[in-house]
Amino acid sequence: MWDSGMIDTLLTGILETLYMVVVSTAASYVIGIPVGVILYITDENGICRNKPLNKILGAVVNLLRSVPFIVLLVAIIPFTRAIAGTTIGSTATIVPLVVAAAPFVARMVESSLKEVDGGVIEAAASMGSSPFQIVCKVLLPEAKPSLIVGSAIAITTILGYSAMAGFTGGGGLGSIAINYGYYRYEDDVMLVTVLILVVIVQIFQEVGMRVAFKTDKRIRR
């Protein structure tokens, strides 16, 4: 069974998985960064206090985060079809991945921003910075190393979600593991896909940590 067909299937699976994961992570950050920033700045001690907005946004984020991914995947099928035109294949899987990951990313961004020294924000405010300038020139740059570590965690979580999408024909390594390993009891294929997933996670995690360390100017070298 380890013919060139199987190897091609695996290679395609790897590429599909990387495609899903990278695109959904990017899209999750496009949504998650603004939401995380709004959660942070509208907080009680934030620079743009807004209790109603903070509570509503926080509730939506918590709601989406509390739905297990496998349930969400099935529950938003009509939404997925409306956006992607189909519900199977790796492109369609990006939709539920983003819906599930964006709130998660928003919370990660919020917690990274909370690590920024309040004194630095106060100093920026004392120099006459507008809230927008504080966000773009102080908060996000100061939180950068932590945001990068967060993105490594987010990308591995999204990788895990993408494998689950294999149950609904999501494509990628998850589909291969489920179709061959689960439905056809081909344990060796299962094992190989799991190994590949492990290696991908390791690479993402290691690269993320290294980049974060390199960019962090607080560390004396």
Next chain:
Amino acid sequence: MIELKNVSKTFQTARGAVEAVQNVSLKIERGDIYGIIGLSGAGKSTLVRCMNFLERPSSGEVYFAGVDLATLRAKELRQTRKAISMIFQSFNLLSQRTALKNVCYPLEISKVPKEQALQKAQRLLELVGLSDRAGAYPSQLSGGQQQRVAIARALATDPKVLLCDEATSALDPNTTRSILKLLRDINEKLGVTIVVITHEMQVVEQICNKVAVMEAGSVVESGPVQEVFLHPQSDMAKNLILPKTRPMEVVDGGQIFRLVFDGQSAYAPVLSNLILECRVPVNILRADTKKIREKAFGQMVLQLPKDPAAAARVRAYLAEHEIQYSEEDAYVGQRDDRYPSDRDS
């Protein structure tokens, strides 16, 4: 330059309202180095944050250059803040930017062209004596160097006022002196009005021309530094000027006199003449000299025997020789443990 009228600030906390600042009125003139001294928790930091509206006063008015800050809209307030810079105890530099880029920050937000901003930042780093460390990140700089960068950054917008919130409290004595000297230079060369928040009397003595003493949210005494030093009225001011030394056996004696000498009066002959002329043995509880704005001041705390006649002779002698003195019920700090002093260890 800055005028506070009946400013109060109350914080609502879980344990009820905390009145951090109560009914404070102050006037800071152009060119002043105005010290605000008090122990931690006295409300100094809150008060200084009311001066640039980082904290909005609960009541009262704050005027900057004649303008009531409360009447400004958000954008106008931000513009005004560029004329009221601030430095902090913990420096608060942007940790992911180099020293040079930190100094550029206020220029960036004012939309100054990049080339021009870099040149100005370089000049400012030169002014604070750090041009060779322009490319260093804050983590690579010592505390004193970080505060110099913060001062350069604070000067980037050509402010009229520089607020210093415990700017030297995290620094060692030598570094403190050099930072204070730098602030003094900035005041003299650039004409920047400076407000100094501190809990250390040395800071006030070294650079301030006026001082306000704060206790429990209120200003208990204010005026020119020499005036407050020579004639402290409040217990708090007396305690700051005569900090408690090591526990001393309480001498069961008579009246306590605090003699103050300015630079002119000869120090030792005054005392020996007093003893000879008044025929009174005195007990020296404390004696020291201080420099206030480069001028030497001496003070001596004497205790006389329990003899009203001797005290009368001493009073007459001091009056005759025009020596400034005050009579103390108790040598502040000797028996009163209410005010712990930071010099006391």
